[in-house]
Amino acid sequence: MQEHHADDERQFGQGNEYRISLNESLEVYPMDKMKVSYEAMLGLAAEMVLDKAVVEFRTKRLYQAIDKALASGDKDTFRRLTDELKTLHA
Numbered sequence: 001m002q003e004h005h006a007d008d009e010r011q012f013g014q015g016n017e018y019r020i021s022l023n024e025s026l027e028v029y030p031m032d033k034m035k036v037s038y039e040a041m042l043g044l045a046a047e048m049v050l051d052k053a054v055v056e057f058r059t060k061r062l063y064q065a066i067d068k069a070l071a072s073g074d075k076d077t078f079r080r081l082t083d084e085l086k087t088l089h090a
Contacts, residue, residue: 058088 062085069078 055088059085062088 062081066078066081066085069075069081
């Protein structure tokens with residue numbers, strides 16, 4: 001079996017893919033690695049947007065419940081909800 005080096009074999013695949021054959025069992029596809037990185041970044045961005053939406057939703061609900069507790073004079077509920085709000089934004 002002949003050993004291949006990065007400089008031994010270079011070829012262009014379909015589209016913008018550039019393949020470098022290192023040996024018979026290992027091939028590096030830089031465009032595939034970039035695609036995985038891009039997809040991972042998109043996933044993280046989507047997760048951040050979702051997390052922000054959940055926090056905003058919970059905050060709005062907590063403020064509504066806090067207002068209701070204030071209006072009814074329920075100190076225990078007020079304290080519990082304000083503690084929860086503080087924890088949410090900590």
